[in-house]
Amino acid sequence: ETGVTQTPRHLVMGMTNKKSLKCEQHLGHNAMYWYKQSAKKPLELMFVYNFKEQTENNSVPSRFSPECPNSSHLFLHLHTLQPEDSALYLCASSQLGLAGAEQFFGPGTRLTVL
């Protein structure tokens, strides 16, 4: 889990709150990802950023808003979430130019929406 950090590790929020998840990678990678992991479901890819540009949005509801200010930092802004959004949110990074290179994951943020 070293190399990619995520904060906070745990977050409890109400449906009307606004919060942000932060991810930082110290590996010099140029691609970053947000995944959602719910119980008994495969990891769901949410967003992909290549060289700070969003290249993929997997039909994610607009209550999730990503931001990538530079190639080392990735945010996920949350607002008016639903209880079904409770899950483990994982950030990952990889090096583009290496086709299908391994991804390095952070420890995740456990989100609970009340």
Next chain:
Amino acid sequence: SQQGEEDPQALSIQEGENATMNCSYKTSINNLQWYRQNSGRGLVHLILIRSNEREKHSGRLRVTLDTSKKSSSLLITASRAADTASYFCATNKETSGSRLTFGEGTQLTVNP
């Protein structure tokens, strides 16, 4: 069924035994990767096997890939209690750039 589907869903063995997990997929791939996840934590990359490779070893791990059957297996030899975790296969498709598609995982329990 989904790209990257693991079998079995759960596996319970005794320490010292070997554990074998299988993964099937549907489309052509660049490579297939195996990851491990301890409960509620991030995923850790274990091994990557490219579409032109048939077998790869890393320590106690052995991965095979059969592109004709679109399947892969992960063998953990001489298992330890510390190997208890969820194991996921992930495929990188030829047309998807850096994107990985994960399966649902196999929960491995190694009993001391």
